[in-house]
Amino acid sequence: MMALFRDVAPWLKLLLRRRQQFWLGALLVWVTLLAGLSLLGLSGWFIVSCALAGIALAAGLPSTLDVYVPGGGIRFFALLRTLARYVERLYNHSTVLTLLADLRYRVFGDLTGLDDATLKRQRASEWLSRLTADIDQLNNLYLRCLIPPVAALLTVLVVSGFIAIWLPWVAVVMALVFTLLWLVVTVGFGWIGFGNSYQHVSDQEELRRLVLDQVQASAELRSYQTSGWHRQKIQNLEAVSTENQRRLALKLALGNAFVSAVTGLMLIATLWLGSLAFSAEQVVGPVLVMAVIAVLGMNEVFALLPAAFLKLGASYAAVQRLNALKPLAPVIDMQGLPYRADEHAIQLVSVHYAYPNTMYPALVDVQATLLPHTRVVITGVSGSGKSTLASVLMGRMAPTQGEIRVAGVPPHRLSTESRAEYFAFLTQQTDLFDGTLESNLRIAKPSATDDELWRVLNMVGLEDWVAQQPKRLSTNVGEKGQQLSGGQARRVALARLMLRDPSVVLLDEPFASVDADTAKHLAAALDRWLARRTVIFFVHQTEDAALLAGIDAWWHLDGGRLCTDTTSFSQPQAGAPYE
Incomplete structure (x- = not known):
């Protein structure tokens, strides 16, 4: 009783x-x-x-x-x-x-x-x-x-x-x-x-x-x-x-x-x-x-x-x-924390992650340090652990062993508000809701003006297309964005991301589902928007390395193990193997 x-x-x-x-x-x-x-x-x-x-x-x-x-x-x-x-x-x-x-x-x-x-x-x-x-x-x-x-x-x-x-x-x-x-x-x-x-x-x-x-x-x-x-x-x-x-x-x-x-x-x-x-x-x-x-x-x-x-x-x-729906208990708020360059680095110390009831861990002894305002590319085939690493970095999962610190604190301990303000994550899955284009964009920033919406649409190359629609910003995208093509839905998700002002940005296959010309336009817009931000690109392989400008390090994930070499960086050419 x-x-x-x-x-x-x-x-x-x-x-x-x-x-x-x-x-x-x-x-x-x-x-x-x-x-x-x-x-x-x-x-x-x-x-x-x-x-x-x-x-x-x-x-x-x-x-x-x-x-x-x-x-x-x-x-x-x-x-x-x-x-x-x-x-x-x-x-x-x-x-x-x-x-x-x-x-x-x-x-x-x-x-x-x-x-x-x-x-x-x-x-x-x-x-x-x-x-x-x-x-x-x-x-x-x-x-x-x-x-x-x-x-x-x-x-x-x-x-x-x-x-x-x-x-x-x-x-x-x-x-x-x-x-x-x-x-x-x-x-x-x-x-x-x-x-x-x-x-x-x-x-x-x-x-x-x-x-x-x-x-x-x-x-x-x-x-x-x-x-x-x-x-x-x-x-x-x-x-x-x-x-x-x-x-x-x-x-x-x-x-x-x-x-x-x-x-x-x-x-x-x-x-x-x-x-x-x-x-x-x-x-x-x-x-x-x-x-x-x-x-x-x-x-x-x-x-x-x-x-x-x-x-x-x-x-x-x-x-x-x-x-039983007990979420992770966030206890730390980023607001009010003193700014120090070393604290705003991303540090992974012997990070392991194993999903329940699985034979092999998804991440094994991951060691890495990413300094502020640097850009890193992490490559790996499907199943190598990229999505798991992204979720752990975002604080969506706590490592089963080891420690991650972003801005000096474990990301899974951050409050939801601080995590949303500090991080931005473009996932492989494009999540759009049955509503207008305007309402889907304003999920990221409810106070955004129409000028701001048009600005980010221009950055992702959708401004002309939206201007040609009878309802313009009030165009309905359909359930899961089914009224849009795959590339358009992907760019709407990216435009929504660009309405925010995060410190750390994770991009999982940002150029998926778009043609070569559109990819170059997105790469140039991303290069400008990502200035002074810490960035991690997750990609399977780079068909055109020029799309990833300003990269400071190329890392590779294989079987849950992260291979890093940040001391000697050389940008690979299209189709070249990663170091």
Whole structure:
């Protein structure tokens, strides 16, 4: 129980940041429940009073009854219940949607802080499920496990106190029985259904993964003649999941039956104790009927609680997965650090990096020092470790052994803001979003003026093309830049990079997907923009060494080992081997 509370506490704190909305939502639920009970109780009292008055008049006995006040009360509670229910649903669902947006913002922030190795261990669809399915499970905490129990407990206290005016012993028994029932359907049913609901979430995630594998890897499964085996695996898991859901549904049915049974027994107890009071002339018949009907209406108060708390395990499973998204903890801010030329060098000391569950390390004993304002080219074939080295230099991953210092501090310890300000990285993969050209560029600098956007577009040779488009800067690039050619998308990404003012720039195949003339234009623009910056080019090989102007050293990465020779630099010709 303590572990559950410890894991859930951070998310409850995040939910309860909007505590005013929470209490107002709980108040609306409470008013709705009280209006319904008041309507039942007053209607029962009014019907019996009218019946008794009619019997008295038929028997020739004097009898009076004010039908206007209770009739008005019945109309008032009927309208109040309807209005409160509508406002409660509208307000609480609006609040929940806002809370889910807060949660998704928090989780997305955690995802952006994860290192590259962690992100690559899961599919994009599985990370998406963290933002959708797992967050939706937390909806159960707020909408079903927080507000209804609070409203139910307050309703028990108010109704018991009201009945105590005429039937004190009935009120005492009612308060004790319904308080125990409240504990059973919250704590008890939360414990009873915990394992099944927890397993349900795991089964659904595994099923989702297997079905995606069946679709996305269908060609491979057919080629290895394992499609039938894989489908059978899905069917077996479906059978197990269905059985688990059947057990959960059975417990839910038992929970509803238990609530109805306790409410029915309390109804009998109220009739018995009330009849004793009626025989002793301590209470009149209409009041007794009002108390009995109020007890009957308590079934509605507790009806939703078993289903909510039986799914507590599912919410906890989602919380555990979300808690596992622990990003690297940045603690250092570059602002305010004194500038020293030696501190702004890049130093790699015996750097090793090994991905989990791999036989060979990606980086092995990398030793290098890159002085400020110098340019280095690192070559290597695919799989030699270039992307890993870039991620480690960017602070996206911490080395498993050794030490990296950029500006005197480990890059993975930098705050996200400092890292974004200090570094710029053009990756091999071009990431553009479904939006306008302008919005994709302003990701790098939201305050950029139109003149600045046109300037960087000119630097990458896209100014004339954009000027010819009907919507110019408002031209839509499409999802993942699919409205652009590969070379255009690459240059848009480079233009976005040039809007920033970083100290260290990493460029991975900057001239990929462009023709020779465009590459020369980009090289000249890059040469001017990279002045007074520390630069590392990652390339497979140089077909035209003239594109990489002002290079101070050529390094080579082979099997995770970095070969450096910065003491005697000679620029290679096109196609020549590297030293």
